[in-house]
Amino acid sequence: MSDNAIYDVAIVGYGPVGATFANLLAKYGLRILVVEQAAAPYDKPRAITIDHEVLRVFQACGLEDTIAKHTVPHPGTHYLGIDRQIIKKFDPMPPPFPLGWTPTATFVQPEFEAALRKKFAAYGNADVLLSTQAVDVAQDKDGVTLKVKNADGAQTFRARYLVACDGANSFVRKALGIAFDDLAFDEWWMVVDALDHHATERPPKCFQYCWPSRPGTFLPGPGALRRWEIKILPGEDPAAFGQPDNVTKVLKAFTDPSKLEIWRSAVYRFHALLAQRWQDGRILLMGDAVHQTPPFLGQGLSAGVRDAVNLAWKLALVLRGDAAPSVIETYAEERKPHVSALVALAKEFGLIIGELDEAKARARDAKLLEELNAGTAQTNRQKFIPDLASGLIATGAPAAGTLFPQPEVDTEQGPKRLDDTLAPEFLIAAASSDALKALTPDSLALWSKLRGQLLVIEETGSLFSGWLNQHGIVAAVVRPDRAVYGGARTADELNALVASLAKQLKN
Numbered sequence: 001m002s003d004n005a006i007y008d009v010a011i012v013g014y015g016p017v018g019a020t021f022a023n024l025l026a027k028y029g030l031r032i033l034v035v036e037q038a039a040a041p042y043d044k045p046r047a048i049t050i051d052h053e054v055l056r057v058f059q060a061c062g063l064e065d066t067i068a069k070h071t072v073p074h075p076g077t078h079y080l081g082i083d084r085q086i087i088k089k090f091d092p093m094p095p096p097f098p099l100g101w102t103p104t105a106t107f108v109q110p111e112f113e114a115a116l117r118k119k120f121a122a123y124g125n126a127d128v129l130l131s132t133q134a135v136d137v138a139q140d141k142d143g144v145t146l147k148v149k150n151a152d153g154a155q156t157f158r159a160r161y162l163v164a165c166d167g168a169n170s171f172v173r174k175a176l177g178i179a180f181d182d183l184a185f186d187e188w189w190m191v192v193d194a195l196d197h198h199a200t201e202r203p204p205k206c207f208q209y210c211w212p213s214r215p216g217t218f219l220p221g222p223g224a225l226r227r228w229e230i231k232i233l234p235g236e237d238p239a240a241f242g243q244p245d246n247v248t249k250v251l252k253a254f255t256d257p258s259k260l261e262i263w264r265s266a267v268y269r270f271h272a273l274l275a276q277r278w279q280d281g282r283i284l285l286m287g288d289a290v291h292q293t294p295p296f297l298g299q300g301l302s303a304g305v306r307d308a309v310n311l312a313w314k315l316a317l318v319l320r321g322d323a324a325p326s327v328i329e330t331y332a333e334e335r336k337p338h339v340s341a342l343v344a345l346a347k348e349f350g351l352i353i354g355e356l357d358e359a360k361a362r363a364r365d366a367k368l369l370e371e372l373n374a375g376t377a378q379t380n381r382q383k384f385i386p387d388l389a390s391g392l393i394a395t396g397a398p399a400a401g402t403l404f405p406q407p408e409v410d411t412e413q414g415p416k417r418l419d420d421t422l423a424p425e426f427l428i429a430a431a432s433s434d435a436l437k438a439l440t441p442d443s444l445a446l447w448s449k450l451r452g453q454l455l456v457i458e459e460t461g462s463l464f465s466g467w468l469n470q471h472g473i474v475a476a477v478v479r480p481d482r483a484v485y486g487g488a489r490t491a492d493e494l495n496a497l498v499a500s501l502a503k504q505l506k507n
């Protein structure tokens, strides 16, 4: 691209969220600039758990092979109390899997970051500048000016929109003077990734060791990867705690380290933070730049990937003139309460795991055990993930704001996951052609203007028909990010949904 090109979108930060967002935008053919201050991806242990929504987004980025090689289904989690008894459980959700992927998986983050960058490198309409730091942003009514610095000196670029994916210390967030709401969680933990080459089988569970003497977490990753997260107690020095000889010493409380090869370890300060604003005119922020969560629900990166898939299609529609710029405001409107609920929950689980007072821990064990035995404890982790409650959805319509299922469908090339047969555009999906035949000429004209797809789903199983029955609907209007705009019980309702969507997009 020429040096003077005006980009559609400039992305600051090429971490996992920036790389996912870049790939999603590329599907719309946009001109993209990515600037990243580091020469290579971050090499310390971070995310190890992802959920099916994220796997579906990675599918959209073309990462099926990486998913096959570098993820395994999450085995479920047991919380162990002081006397090592099980006090709380999360079980894996049984099949059929609604989104076409195992509901939760453990994965190897560096492999995904490399795969995302490789996919994006194959896209011709972009410039990626590594070892290049964003140092100034300014905006006017037409676009954003980004100043960067690298070994060659300073350069200035123009873009219609700028999206900050620049992590917890976000330069862009600070430059815009955006403050965090602090949800009051502040703990030091050490994270150790080790390789267990001697294991004959994968440990059957993740464990949360809710032990006041030394709280910790264990997760078996794919292949030989094993993860321990260990709380650093008040009075302990985080820097000294993270020294290699201490890593092995501390691990002894949880496992026999002599059989392990320590791959990498790091000391982190876990926070629960939510930025007050996620948009400033033509500048938007996502990922750790606007939310940070303790990792106890495995939702930090997942939340960032949800941000990316939520914003990508909205920006694309606005940039090609199919939606009013105000539609972009629904990004924060939809994402902020969603993340807020998950950060609050992760904090709650963190407080359960990290209790240091023995008397309080015993009371906690008794209460959780009673809930578990009475069957009143929620043991399905996916049930904690909220639906969209407002924003660009037909609030009040059946299924509005839920995630559209991903059935396997029959195609001429054999069975495929539904999304692999679709463009990243709006979709009206029905189980029979009757519902689609009832669309009025007005609805059809609007639909074609939006580049929407119409589909009678011919599935190999009964996931989609079961979902329609569950909501009592005959068809659904589905957004490009596969959130449901609304379900329709009748032809009139379907036409009304199309009309209200068109209105919301042009508001």
Ligand SMILES: Cc1cc2nc3c(=O)[nH]c(=O)nc-3n(C[C@H](O)[C@H](O)[C@H](O)COP(=O)(O)OP(=O)(O)OC[C@H]3O[C@@H](n4cnc5c(N)ncnc54)[C@H](O)[C@@H]3O)c2cc1C
Pocket: 012, 013, 014, 015, 016, 017, 018, 035, 036, 037, 038, 042, 045, 046, 047, 048, 049, 050, 132, 133, 134, 135, 165, 166, 167, 168, 169, 170, 171, 172, 191, 268, 286, 287, 288, 289, 295, 297, 298, 299, 300, 301, 302, 303, 304
């Ligand atoms: C121990 C631990 C365990 C975790 N476990 C999980 C888990 O199991 N599941 C989960 O979903 N999440 C988990 N997370 C959270 C997850 O790792 C993060 O949410 C995720 O990595 C954030 O991605 P990001 O792209 O937003 O930010 P980052 O990965 O921080 O990327 C930001 C990028 O921006 C670049 N950058 C910064 N400033 C500039 C600048 N001025 N100019 C140019 N580039 C810049 C940085 O170099 C970096 O590459 C965990 C985190 C930790 C620490």
